[in-house]
Amino acid sequence: MPRPRHEPRNVAPEVFTADEGQPKGKHIKDVLTALVLESRDGELLPSERVLAERFAAARMTVRNAMVELESQGLVRRVAGRGTFVQHPALVRSEIFHSFSEDMRMRGMEPGAKSYRSRTRPAPRDVAAHLGLAPGDPIHSIERVRTADGVPMALERTNLPAERFPTLLTEMGRDDSLYEVLGTVFGVRLQTAEQTVSIARLSPAEAKRLQVPDYDPALLVERTAVDTMGNVVEFGRSLYRGDRYAIRMHVSRSSTR
Known part of the structure; x- marks a missing residue:
């Protein structure tokens, strides 16, 4: 038709x-x-x-x-x-920012939709990244992050529930997680280890990001650490491949 x-x-x-x-x-x-x-x-x-x-x-x-x-x-x-x-791709740099901070610096309004949160036993792989025992309680947060109302990323992240017992009651759909951690719990994130790979969006994920089924995306795994060296967060998020590019600073070794 x-x-x-x-x-x-x-x-x-x-x-x-x-x-x-x-x-x-x-x-x-x-x-x-x-x-x-x-x-x-x-x-x-x-x-x-x-x-x-x-x-x-x-x-x-x-x-x-x-x-x-x-x-x-x-x-x-x-x-x-x-x-x-399709507006120009947003470049992800090596500088450690939250999604909300990143969008505000670009002059865009951060937001979210499809917000889901729950407390659950930690799977073995997530527990290993957070330094917990398998089955320890964790808070899991999933939401579609938007910029000026446009879906940009599907964020999925996990935090130790014992350290942040009231997080899910303090956290709102559009709130910056890192701002809540700072203002409510006095925790400042300082560094993160990130791994970026290419993934294909499932039909369900593509629908939430409003792109065609099986579109390419950037799969970003992040382990974030606070100023005391403690692991605070581990997450796996999908960033739209048509909206993001990666910028890296590389240099040659001084030795031959």
Whole structure:
């Protein structure tokens, strides 16, 4: 079934008319670039057919412009669904920040949804990372982290329940975990060991992050340590592969 006709919103009709002598393809690309940059991340763009009608151009000319935008990382085309706005990838650096701190520094509003929390016995692997015995009580928190309302990451983290007995009553859906640890428990996180690998999102995970099934993601395992050298947190989180890149500082050894 063809998808419903989707017209460009808040665009003056004269924008689609090229100045005399200006190449049609360049005009289309310039207009679409401006449209994308002014649109919300993840927003569905009009189809090639609709755009071709508005520009009074061949669909192939519009398609070529879309291909260029895709190569620049400004749009993402999904077979059977359409073309979506994709704002530039966020670069994760070596500096240790919470998600909330990171987004605020970028001028974005951090948030969350699909918040789930519970106290449970520690599985063997999680207990090993936290320095606990298997079966010791831990607090597990899972939520989708958002930036300006757009899903960015599926966070899953674990903390020792004995050390933070009231954490789940103090913690709200949109709160920064690290801020709660600091203000309520007087714990300051200082360093973290992180391992980053590539994963494919399951259909359930993709639905929560609003991306296609089996899209690539960055799987980040983090063990965070406080200023006293005690392990505070261990988590495995999935960051959208279309929205994140990794930056690392590397150097050559001084020895030969």
